[in-house]
Amino acid sequence: DTAVSQTPKYLVTQMGNDKSIKCEQNLGHDTMYWYKQDSKKFLKIMFSYNNKELIINETVPNRFSPKSPDKAHLNLHINSLELGDSAVYFCASSQGQGIYGYTFGSGTRLTVV
Amino acid sequence: DQQVKQNSPSLSVQEGRISILNCDYTNSMFDYFLWYKKYPAEGPTFLISISSIKDKNEDGRFTVFLNKSAKHLSLHIVPSQPGDSAVYFCAASAMNDYKLSFGAGTTVTVRA
Numbered sequence: 433d434t435a436v437s438q439t440p441k442y443l444v445t446q447m448g449n450d451k452s453i454k455c456e457q458n459l460g461h462d463t464m465y466w467y468k469q470d471s472k473k474f475l476k477i478m479f480s481y482n483n484k485e486l487i488i489n490e491t492v493p494n495r496f497s498p499k500s501p502d503k504a505h506l507n508l509h510i511n512s513l514e515l516g517d518s519a520v521y522f523c524a525s526s527q528g529q530g531i532y533g534y535t536f537g538s539g540t541r542l543t544v545v
Numbered sequence: 546d547q548q549v550k551q552n553s554p555s556l557s558v559q560e561g562r563i564s565i566l567n568c569d570y571t572n573s574m575f576d577y578f579l580w581y582k583k584y585p586a587e588g589p590t591f592l593i594s595i596s597s598i599k600d601k602n603e604d605g606r607f608t609v610f611l612n613k614s615a616k617h618l619s620l621h622i623v624p625s626q627p628g629d630s631a632v633y634f635c636a637a638s639a640m641n642d643y644k645l646s647f648g649a650g651t652t653v654t655v656r657a
Contacts, residue, residue, distance in 0.1 A: 436588070463643055474547065475589075475634065475647035488644055522588055530638035530645040531577035531596075536588030 435459070438523045438537035445513055446545055453508045453540045455523030462527060463487075464506035465534065466498060469520040481506055513544045548572045549637050551648035559656050564622040566651050568635030571616065575637040579645065580609060580620050583632040592633070593620070625655045 438455040445451050457464060465488070466478040480488035481500040495511040510517060520541050524534035550569045558564045568578075576597035581589035595602040595609045595618065602609050608621045622629055635648040 441586075465643075467647075473632075473649045477644050477646075480643050482643065524588070526643070529641055529643050530636075531594075531640065533579055533591045533594065534589075534645060536581075536590070538586065538588045 436523055436525050436535050436537040438521075438540055440540060441538065442541050442543075444543045444545065447513055447515060449513050450509070450511045451513060451542070452510070453521055453523075453542075455506045455508070455537055457504055457523075457525040457535070459525055459535060460527070461525035461535070462503055463525060464500065464503070465524040465526070466506065466508050467522045467524060467536075469522060469539070471519070475522065479506075479508075510542075513542075515544050518542055518544045547648070548575070549635055549646045549648040551635055551651050553651050554649070555652045555654070557654045557656060558625045560627060561624045564620075564625045564629065564653055564655070566620040566622075566633050566635075566653070568618045568620075568648055569616055570618075570637050570646075572637070572639070572646070573616070574639040575646075576640050577638045578609070578611060578618050579636045579638070580607075581634040581636060581647075583634065583650070589634055622653075625653075627655050627657060629653060630655045 436457045463482045465480045479498040484500045500506045520539045523537040579594040580592040582592045583589040611618045632650040634650045636645045
């Protein structure tokens with residue numbers, strides 16, 4: 433199946449832990465994104481990579497660090513997790529700019545306890 | 546600072562009737578608008594889009610209308626079907642920008 437896949441789908445962890453979320457796309461797209469959907473349901477962009485180069489870096493705590501080993505993968509590492517990090521994190525990809533639309537993964541629900 | 550706003554968090558409509566979802570934006574640089582549909586535990590999927598050079602785009606049961614002067618767009622679904630029950634997100638982008646700005650979504654429930 434051609435898709436954007438992210439793992440894990442659910443992640444429950446304690447405050448202070450470090451965790452990673454992985455994302456892979458096999459659509460041949462050149463740009464990948466991380467979005468956060470908070471409790472108010474807004475989808476907010478965090479990061480974007482185009483051909484492994486960071487092109488969008490919104491104001492997020494530096495405990496969040498994206499890594500793109502190649503243009504098909506974009507991982508999100510979070511250090512020292514806090515309660516407020518609990519959210520659904522979506523990975524997405526696009527071929528070109530936003531006007532061409534994104535293909536989203538199914539999301540990772542992160543719960544920090 | 547939300548540049549895309551969907552002021553109706555929910556909408557309930559009877560099967561067969563029209564669903565109208567509204568979206569307002571504040572950034573005059575936006576020139577492309579998209580609607581996404583989301584089912585529970587899934588990612589948003591693209592539904593329909595419109596460029597700022599048009600005021601209407603139609604795809605089957607879905608039609609998007611754009612009023613640039615009012616910075617307002619709407620999505621019409623007619624006739625509404627039970628499978629249309631989902632969350633609908635409005636999104637906007639400026640030309641040459643990779644970023645999509647999303648609204649908070651409207652939950653549509655189609656009643657039998």
